[in-house]
Amino acid sequence: MTRAMRTRLALALFLTLSACGESPADRIARARQEIAGMELAAARVDLVAALAEQGDDPATLRLLADVQLRLGDGEGAAATADRLERAGATPADLMPIRAEAALLRGNPDAALALLGSAASSHAERVRAAALLAKEDASGALAALRRGVAVGADPLLLRDYARFLIGAGDFDGAASQIAALSRLQPDGFDALMLGADLAARRGRHAEAHGLLEKAAARYPKVPDALIARATVFDLEGKLDEAVAMTNRAATIAPDDPRVRDLKVQFAAMKGDWSTVRSLLAREERTLDPLSANGLSYAEAMLRTGHPEQARALFQRALTRSPNNPFSRLMLAEAQLATGDARAAHATVVPLASSVMAEQRELELAAKAAEAAGLPEATAYRARLADARRGMVKALSAEGNAALVREDWPKAVDVFSRLAQQGEDAEVLKRLALALSHQGRADEAIRTADRARALRPDDPDTSYMAGLVRVRAGRDVPAAIAMLQQAVQAAPDNVIFRQALARYHLREAS
Template sequence: MRIPFPFIPPLLALCALSGCGDSPETLFAKAQEDFSAEDYKAARSQLIAALDEQPGNHRMLILLARTQLQLGDPDGAENVLGRLDRAGAKGPEVQRIRARVALMRKAPDKALALMGNDDTLEALRIRADAYLALGDDGKAKAAFERGMAKGDDPDLAGAYARFALAQNDLVLADRIRQRLQRMAPNSFETQVLAGDIAAARGQVDKAIAAYRAVVAAFPDRVEPLLALANQLDAKGQVDEAAKQVDAAAKLDPDNAEAEDLKYQLLAEKGEWEKIRVGLQGREADLDPSSGLGMRYGEALLRLGFSEQARMLFKRATLLLPGNPYSRMMLGEAQLACGDPDDAWATLRPLAMSPLARPEMLVAAEKAARASGAPEADGLRERLDPARLKALGALLARGDTAVMRQDWAAVLDVYGRMLGDGSDPEVLKRMALGSSGLGRTAQAIGYADRALALAPDSPDFQFLAGHVRLQGGQDLATARRLLESAAAGDPGNPVIASDLRKAKAATG
């Protein structure tokens, strides 16, 4: 049989990929180049091959441990630390690797202890991350600032920019990004930060352009593909967003974010049967309050499985009582099941809010009409196209103001909707706007009024605790409120972060 191309035996092919035949020194040099180029998988392969020849080489082992950390593998890094111990390696560099493993193991106190008096840039980055894990933003920021003053370190600068983004300090985040651009213009973090900051500012087109550039430069990374998909979705380019999600899923078939976004886009396109078929085999394991669970519930509702949908959304509202989407879906399912009175009771509180979106008003008007509620005519009037257009413009302005942290505009927009102050969602936005402008007493007043209207809501418990914590007032009460919010919504990372800060502030 004629072979139309040169035959390469499998073993030789493997050697060609891993560098068989190269000296350990050549392999190590290649690994250093791969590490600098952020190709950590290639670096690991080169290092493993080099260490086969020189198993006790300290420099190779240290770079392998750092590579494992960059790949998010604390087990692998810890294994290498054991080899370093057996090889007799000591010193601050090994301690810093131990500290980074401790951080990944959620042991920030241990990481701080391991740093001792180490004042290098990497040690300052580790300290900052440890203080963040402990909820002490003040000490974290001080460590970041000391590091930035001490010298240029792309890892520290990137982490500080992420801290600033998490704090919604977009001016600081962009200032750090500009410095990072001078340090490492081609690094992944430098390039993706440009997109993240633009996205945080609501600059969709600019974010899309930035993420496209990152995808082109780093085609094997999942994160920019998903970030690009989210921005394309925000612009209404659902099919193009779906292409990016498909590409991400090919790179990482088990990526939960890619799966969530896939089904979100299918829902936006109304492809309910695809959602039902894709998720029905996992129904027993789906959390009804998760994104996937609620997409599945809506698919069942749209396909006529009303009773099953009602059961799922009833469970979802018990788990997330403040979620308007799950309550709207529950109301629609109740109406589809022939229970207009229950549907109106579910939808009425949401529909009476001045923030009610058109889809909520449509569902509520149907329920009110079917149950004979006198509010039906008023809801029909609110669905007048001219009124909806004016409301939509005002809500869009409010959403943009919140996203851009234009707190004066937030107070202006939602102050127009405040009325008698009986809507907790409007009060929530007034509290956030007041807090953003440093008007802590006013923010606490709005937050407490919102909490009085929904005392069992983790969302409003968090709000009342958050504005106190932000303003540095009544910290004992802030901690108590945040503890209640965390108990009611234990998986919420934002609540957990504020609770750590409150505990650090109150001792």
């Protein structure tokens, strides 16, 4: 029996079974309950079955189109729009559905063309998403603002809050989440976004509380449990994170997000065989810079395949030269393949920093010794230096202060670290903390020192621009610095959205 024949038989069986027992009205009522519970895939099945029995009812078709769009099913939504048109809907009425379907199918230009000059909240939301797909963050932000001015729409407020979180505007995001909560008290998006924002601010108890509420209100979707596993990970509670991932797996065992967490936590536990087994089927399609790509490369190294690991980490570092993990692991792989001089050259930028941790220094010392280089003595001396413990503790303390937005503490810690020597990473963090304390002049001077140390690093250009534009100082130059950061790292969402936010504010 051919695959096509099996498909036709399965479809016939499905339609036969769907014709028995439940009425279309029963299925539609259940679909509405499933939509309320965020069981969108189940709702799609019920709506398709109801339509197969009762014919193309416009109200049911619209409900199906909404579900398909939220599921990211552009092909299905486009087909449903065609059925709606045959059922009597006007092209103008269907335009937002078709535009969003085109966007989901990977064609933002077609989406924008379909939208034309439409200015509804739905149209502006789709326009913003299309512009973001074209990397026009300024245009996207303007569209989101216009959409909010037209009227409060839950999905628009969701997308606006997500944009602001990505841009680092946490206060602005909180305002949009509050508006969303007023429209939909205890709604799925408001709870999930509120938890995300709380976690980013280091308010882990608040995040867990919101996610517990979401898990109880939407028990058949894994999102809240997945998010809780991530928050536990942020807190350093690995066992709790694994347990929460296992709970999510009981709801959605095939969800790729669950698989990704399993990979992450297996890597953290050093279970490299499990990492390889989970990712082996995807080896050819893994993005070398993704978390899974880097974990797989390390698994290859840890399970006795250093040449393959070296190639994978080289690809990752070539695409992102400032990625410290890729650099460290490439050096380790180079050393494992017997190329000590290459390993030393690779790890030097990390080992020379005052914030270098024991792992970087140990690897640098091993590589220098294996290559017969005199630098080995200095690395060993630094390892033995009692200040290493102090610097490591201060680094952790300072980074924790940044996460919880304790700016006075962050200024104190990074100021002490800066006394250990000129280091771009320390100065960059100190500049950010000074900026948030309102000490604009010191922040600008500190950011400029970091930029002078690493003039080609987009991170230092971004920080030098950010502290200026936050203070309203030399704004044209600040915007230029942000643009330079975006040009150097076009895939960095934070850079792009910050540029959009401040550039548009300056233009308005």
